[in-house]
Amino acid sequence: MSGDPVSAAARRELVRIAGEQGVLDNPEDLKAFSYDAGIYRVNPAIVVLPQNAREATEILHFAAENGISLTLRSGGTNLGGGSIGPGIVMGLSRLNSIDLSGISDGYVEVGPGVILKELNDQLAQRGYFFAPDPSSGLACQIGGMIGTNAAGAHSLKYGAVKENVLGLDFVPVAGDPVWLSPMPVKGPPEEWRGGGGMPRGFESVLENLPLWAPVLKKHRKNVSKNASGYNLFDLADRLYPESNIPPVWDPLRLVIGSEGTLGLVTKARLLIRSLPFRKSTILAFFYDLLSLGGAVAGLQGLGPSALEMMDRTTLDLVGREKFSIPPDADSLLLIEFDHEPQDELLKEAMRILSGYPSPSPARIARSERDQAELWKARHALFPTLYRYDGVHRPINFADDVAVPVHRLPELLEWLRSYFKGAELPVAIYGHIGNGNAHINPLLNLAESRSMSLMLDISRTVHRTVIERFEGVPCGEHGEGRVRAEFLPEVYGPEVYRIFEKTKGFFDPEGVLNPGIKISRTSFLDNIDVARVVQPCATCGKCNTVCPSFDVLRQESMGARGWYQILTDPAFRDHPPEGVLDGCLNCKSCRTVCPAGVDVSAVVLEARSRFRSDPLTRAISRTLLLPGRLTTITGWLGRTQPAWDRPLFRKALEEVTRLLFQRFYPSARIPSGLALPRLRSTSLRRKFRELTEEGGRQGDLAYFHGCAANTLDDGVGESMIRLLGRAAGRRLVLPSQTCSGTPIETYGHKDLVREAARQNLTTLQSYGKIVTGCASCTLALRDLPVHFPEGSGERERAGEISRRVVHVSQFMLDPEMAPVLREIRENADRESDGKRVTYHASCHLRAAGVVDEPHDLLEKVLGERFHIMQDEDRCAGGAGTYLLKNPEFSREIFARKEKAVRESRAHTVTTSCPACQMTLRDRLGDDPKVSHLAVLLSRYLSPDEKSSFR
Ligand SMILES: Cc1cc2nc3c(=O)[nH]c(=O)nc-3n(C[C@H](O)[C@H](O)[C@H](O)COP(=O)(O)OP(=O)(O)OC[C@H]3O[C@@H](n4cnc5c(N)ncnc54)[C@H](O)[C@@H]3O)c2cc1C
Ligand code: SF4
Ligand code: SF4
Structure with missing residues (x-):
């Protein structure tokens, strides 16, 4: 699907509002905003990245006045295609201010572009947290969490977003922004009009609510998590309470979870809570789901803060060995307590669990590190499933059902037998304490039968959940594009008409987030098969750690976008320069990717094909010849006092700028940069008697790399002093060449291989190879990747890499x-x-x-x-x-x-x-x-x- 083109005049207006830097319409930018974490692709016509709420408001009003479709997007981790659309996509990541001044009053105020993890990192330093914890917390942003009423494992105790927001700045499609917060209603609710100043949409809803309330009440679902439809249910319940509770007009309930289809949120006041004093997590294993269900029923009475389950396919994937999960365990339950008296609660929980047959006794993880590992595995489940077999992918199209809590075990059994009948592998996991199951069938979308299979599964699962289990198709991920067509069936036609009217009251022209939530378009339309079959789950976790994304807050200038752009056939042979050069090769993305994707490797591969320039190649060649390198640095070191002066450095800056500008326009040695002192005598020369060429033999190698050999900063000497103290070992400085990292960064893959081969030869005989340099440690650990699979060289490189340790590890060795x-x-x-x-x-x-x-x-x-x-x-x-x-x-x-x-x-x-x-x-x-x-x-x-x- 492609959006209607945006006229030149409209573009000019958008540039006037958001500045040239805030308006993107290059093909690579449009590509990067054409997906979220779901299965769809919709190309926007233009992307706008406002810097503040004023710009965002103007953009929304401009689009509405001119009838241009506009889709709101924060972190783009929506699993249902809810943050992509035709026309304008407005990315809100740059609205990322955090105001902590309300902390002592129990709240913070944040922009929609604040990443959940970053907020909680800041709060944790002060002893607080924002409770809703979707598994995408590393990447999702507050605006999107509000859009979907996100929830997570701890919603069992702390509720979803709707229970944790105190107020919102809301911008309607037409009219001024308003501050929304719950308001006590004085007098009969039917006569209450909110004192004026309410956006038209709310006024119309308020007018109709007396009529709608009985219908809503009749069709309300008895589920503890629900993201299906508009939450008019809570709105009506709070305005017309059954008991003596005073009536409250709570417009937040309607906006939260409306998936950006009713208006824009530009600021949120969030309820914060004190961090629990301590937590404990129990791991319990079961032979069957019914036992698990029975245990859950008993455990719920203890008020756990989380109750999460994973089924056997999921356990296979997270790694049974890694977490000591018995091979015959059919399912696992994670039970967390964060209140006191914890020891007694744990004792009672263990007693309940002992009543069910188990392949191995339940275990308690008390240390923060052990618990963090467990939760990390749980949070990364969906993208981890991308590692399943390289062909089948966990497709999100029936992934988020919620049923009354007591019926979940029954549902799980039904799902198992259904997928067994369909002969499909499926991973089932979820928030069992809330009756919310995530279902990921593993499909090969390249197969022709996959679409009809998806249609079958989606209809069967959703209809069974709705009709037989009295549940809803989505507990927390939102309808997006993927579940919209089932919404009329969830509460019946009468309620669906109310939903349609609500959307019409707020957005009469249907400009905002078209195709999302209120739409009858088949969920099979716009599936991006070419992307989904790739190894990347588009979960966005890599963006959050990518330094480029951190500064620019722009999908096309961060890890996930670069991967998607560079692997798209449209760009594969013509990659844009900005994309090729943006990556710092810091490898942070690789540390967080649950699917095992190395974005930097994809970038470097492209660089080696398109950006391998003669100048950095010549420099890299010098790095491969340590003798030549140290001759040059030795001379520079001896003369440093003469040249490292302001005037000379100015000239050096200009010379290096001239030299590099053809390849890297901004590159140079800045005159103000404090350069390290260079050695006049290299480390190897200074400690010649410890080197191989000096005749030294031993079993402990110090791989010093280029830096310690050429920089006079005491690192080499300190490493030698420390390693020289290893009892019973004899230290040697083996022959070595550059580990390859700086060479790799500039795309000279062949030279990196040459370096790897040299180091492979010289490092073979050492029992332990200790490094002091972070990049050398990584390069040596990665040594095998430079040699063909199955080759003897690769095997030898593997053996060497296993013997490489960083000095911090070596010092902790017994x-x-x-x-x-x-x-x-x-x-x-x-x-x-x-x-x-x-x-x-x-x-x-x-x-x-x-x-x-x-x-x-x-x-x-x-x-x-x-x-x-x-x-x-x-x-x-x-x-x-x-x-x-x-x-x-x-x-x-x-x-x-x-x-x-x-x-x-x-x-x-x-x-x-x-x-x-x-x-x-x-x-x-x-x-x-x-x-x-x-x-x-x-x-x-x-x-x-x-x-x-
Ligand atoms: C690996 C993985 C795990 C996940 N686990 C969970 C989970 O445990 N629980 C859960 O609830 N979800 C989960 N999700 C889904 C998703 O991460 C959440 O819905 C999240 O809250 C979306 O945040 P976002 O910033 O990425 O929003 P986006 O994807 O950018 O947007 C989500 C919706 O909100 C709307 N929106 C965005 N910003 C605004 C705004 N400022 N004003 C109004 N509307 C706006 C968008 O139009 C869209 O409809 C998971 C996703 C992934 C990839
Ligand atoms: S590369 Fe990995 S971390 Fe990044 S979006 Fe893809 S799966 Fe997620
Ligand atoms: S290696 Fe590149 S893509 Fe990965 S996090 Fe660093 S800068 Fe971003």
């Missing part, structure tokens, strides 16, 4: 325990009480080294170690990105700087040369920046320091 003890004792003795924080370099996290630096710093520094907020956000250096695009690198750094300053640390420690350089350049000397090895080696006993060599 063999280093005496050294660590000595360091800790000295650190205690010398403690000045000054705070140390840690910047978690992206490449190190991508290499899987996440907890060890924390554990190590905690062991050595105790309470002096402080975890800063956003420690895992990119610092913008990213190898040479701070030279390739210095201005944008600074914009990325702004967030890191804020976090560092707020940490009030005296020292920031890290283990990536580029991060160190960036942090030093931008922070100056306050706080100090220190490599992890340098920090640790300071606490080695002085005699040991000198005695090593």
